[in-house]
Amino acid sequence: MNSESQPIFDLEYALGVFDDEAEVLQSVIEAFFEETPKELGRLEQALASADLEGVERYSHRMAGSAGMIGATRFRSMAREIEGVAKGGALDGVETMTTRLQTEFAAFLELARGLDWSSVGKASKP
């Protein structure tokens, strides 16, 4: 499926992964916000030095954690980059990396804008 057709934030899916523990999910999402800019920096560096293995590694890693927390569109974009690098080329990866940064910002805005007190087990009587 094309990344554009995926939701930016699939909260229902993420709650399923975290067994409806919204507080734990929220803290892991915050860890994602802290770690991902560093990973994006590593990805850019790897790309600048045409380091195929590095591009594959960092995009693979970001896709893994994004998949857990429902950052679906980000995950899909990271997987696309990983796939291209795995194929032995970096064609189009620069544009894709820029889009990955845009998807990160979009996910951050949605997740931080959420009223977490109304989410998951904590919100239920």
Add this chain to the structure above:
Amino acid sequence: MNTENVHANKVSDGASDICVFVVDDDPVMRIAIDKYLSAKHIRVVAIADGFDVLVALEKNQPDLIVSDIHMEKLDGLSLLEGLRNRAETKDIPVLFISSDSGSETMERARALGAKYFLIKPFQLSALFSLIRKILKQTSK
């Protein structure tokens, strides 16, 4: 060993003395698993690379190792090989968590004696259930 990436959570209520090593080069994945399992009263030692497991083993004897496969310094399969070659670690069960379900990796893992796999992304409750199942099988 990178001490930033290796930490142990003490069991607060003494409900369990189970110790699990969680080995993954993705810090977010480590945090997610650590937080979830710690809430289930499992003592977690979170480790960033297979190589650092060997150092952590000097201080802790885990009941189970949950490990990623693809890591930079020492990957999960080489880690398994290393564990199986040492008398004191050969019986520690290893559960692999990876998004690589490719036949080549799986075949190599099985050839090395790997029995337990969970494909990423997975539900944390599924991880917890599998951990309980493995510990039961290995009589903990």
